[in-house]
Amino acid sequence: MDNSQSETATMTPYDLIGGRAVIQRVVDRFYDLMDTEARFATLRSLHAPDLAPMRASLAGFLCGWAGGPRDWFEANPGKCMMSAHSGLAITRETAAQWLAAMDCAFEDCGLGDHAVATLMIERFAMMSRGMAGAD
Ligand code: HEM
Structure with a gap:
């Protein structure tokens, strides 16, 4: 293994995708799409009328979830993302919309073919399926 290979091997998904700035850009695009597209x-x-708290919260969650800074998890000790969604009456339709908006956000940020983005979308698909009730 040369130096660059061993460096890549120790990098987290957070590092590989470009860190907080890239994650925040994807999250902002996600909420812009959600806010404007029929x-x-x-x-x-x-969602609440003001999406600003969600722009910060989803980006913070994803940073820690992808192996980066864990400030969101420190501010929300023990919070389970699946339980946090259990009272939201999520249907298969809204779960599919969530996933499509996130997929489009990665694409619009130039990450459509990025290996880490592809893996994240696969995981989001599993989580979204679990969050949707059997409607
Ligand atoms: C299955 C489709 C999903 C729907 C319909 C959905 C919907 C929502 C809604 C309505 C809220 C509350 C928003 C508000 O207060 O304005 C929320 C919060 C949140 N969601 Fe989702 N969500 C979905 C999937 C996901 C997934 C897959 C993740 C993680 C990868 C996620 C991460 C979050 C986070 C971090 C919060 C904020 C929690 C907090 O700050 O307390 N959501 N979601």
């Missing part, structure tokens, strides 16, 4: 209207209606 195809995401049902998903948008589940």
Whole structure:
């Protein structure tokens, strides 16, 4: 293994995707799409009028979740993402909208073919399926 290979082997998904700035850019694009595109209207209606807290919270969660700084987890000790969604009456339709908006956000940020983005989308698909009730 040369130096660059061993460096890559110790990098986290957070590092490989470009760190907090890139994650924040994807999250901002995700909420912009949700806020403006009619195809995401049902998903948008589940959220509070002000999306600013979610822009910070989802980006902070994803940074720690991807192996980066854990400030979100320190501020939310023991918070389980699946339980946090259990009272939201998420349907298969809204779960599919969430996933489509996130997929589009990665694409619009130039990460459509990025290996880490592909893995993240696969994981989000599993989580979203688990969050959706059997409607
Ligand atoms: C299955 C589709 C999903 C739907 C419909 C959905 C919807 C929501 C809604 C309505 C909220 C509350 C928003 C508000 O207060 O304005 C929320 C919060 C949140 N969601 Fe989701 N979500 C989904 C999937 C996910 C996934 C897969 C993740 C993680 C990868 C995630 C991460 C978060 C985070 C971090 C919060 C904020 C929690 C907090 O700060 O207390 N969501 N979600």
